[in-house]
Amino acid sequence: MSDVxxxxxxxxxxxxxxxxxxxxxxxxxxxxxxxxxxxARAFPLMEKAQEEWLDRLSGSTTEFGLGIVTIEDNELIGWIGLHEVDWAHRTATTSTTIGEADHLGKGYGSEAKMLMLDFAFNALDLYAIRSRVMDDNKRSLAYARKNGYEEVGRLPKWIRRQDGERCDEVVLVVTQEQWRPLWQEYLRNRRSPG
Ligand SMILES: CC(C)(COP(=O)(O)OP(=O)(O)OC[C@H]1O[C@@H](n2cnc3c(N)ncnc32)[C@H](O)[C@@H]1OP(=O)(O)O)[C@@H](O)C(=O)NCCC(=O)NCCS
Structure with missing residues (x-):
């Protein structure tokens, strides 16, 4: 297991x-x-840009990035971010990427999000988190709803997909109050961490 x-x-x-x-x-x-x-438009991402981004993260109190590591194999399979933390309004956004394709759809993203929301709501006492999702991204919509997010609106045909077709951008929000019962259920159901 990772020492950190x-x-x-x-x-x-x-x-x-x-x-x-x-x-x-x-x-x-x-x-x-x-x-x-x-x-965010997927432009080619170079090493230097990523190093600079990581350097910016290290001193930030409005943007946080965490690696998602499987406990069984100690493998880094993706990362999750808490972005745009607004300390005046106590809101933020999140993003998640499971990068290793053979680990998609195994529940890892949902658990990573639950742990990030523990940080956002229990530790930082934020009020609500927003997520913006392409309407075509059914897995992301399912996983957001599983974590308590509800659709609050959509921007019709806002997104141009990589194949040139357009689709809606769905805006979802979860408040601390909506999330708390899910957190209690998660704690009841998970085997106690060693
Ligand atoms: C979106 C993402 C983070 C979800 O993580 P994941 O580990 O793959 O998802 P989970 O296994 O936790 O599944 C969450 C829910 O989605 C459902 N789901 C899984 N695959 C699905 C699919 N292809 N279509 C619809 N729903 C799906 C699952 O059934 C599960 O709900 P359930 O437990 O109630 O059955 C991950 O798929 C990912 O990184 N995708 C690529 C990048 C991306 O789209 N990021 C989000 C941008 S907004």
């Missing part, structure tokens, strides 16, 4: 991103399969 543990769940743990993660992250963030659902 920021949050530990049943199947994955979260730990701060580090320089050694850059090659894997660069592989994921340049892979069209992984980036097809990103709302």
């Amino acid at each position: 543990v920021f949050r530990k769940g049943e199947h994955v743990l979260l730990r701060p991103l580090q320089r050694a993660d850059i090659p894997a992250m660069r592989r994921w963030m340049n892979d069209p399969e992984t980036t097809q659902f990103r709302l």
Whole structure:
């Protein structure tokens, strides 16, 4: 297991991103399969840009990045971010990428999000988190709803997909109050972390 543990769940743990993660992250963030659902335009991502981004994260209190590591194999499979933390309004946004394709759809993203929301709501006492998702990204919509997010609106045909078709941008929000019962249920159901 990683010696640095920021949050530990049943199947994955979260730990701060580090320089050694850059090659894997660069592989994921340049892979069209992984980036097809990103709302930020997927331009080629170079090593220097990623190093600079990581340096900016290290001193930030408005943006946090954590690696998602499987507990069983100690493998870095993705990363999760808490972005745009607004201390006046106590709101933020999140993003998640499971970069290793054979680990998609195994519940790792949902647990990583639950652990990130533990940080956002229990530790930082934020009020609400927003997520913006392409309407075509059914897995991301399912996983957001599983974590308590509700659709609050949509921007029709706002997104131009990589194949040139347009689709809606869905805006989802979860408040601390909505999330708290899910957190209690998660704690009841997970085997106690060792
Ligand atoms: C979105 C993402 C983070 C979800 O993580 P994940 O580990 O793959 O998802 P989970 O296994 O936790 O599944 C969450 C829910 O989605 C459902 N789901 C899984 N695959 C699905 C699919 N292809 N279509 C619809 N729903 C799906 C699951 O059934 C699960 O719900 P359930 O437990 O109630 O059955 C991950 O798929 C990912 O990184 N995708 C690529 C990048 C991306 O789209 N990021 C989000 C941009 S907004």
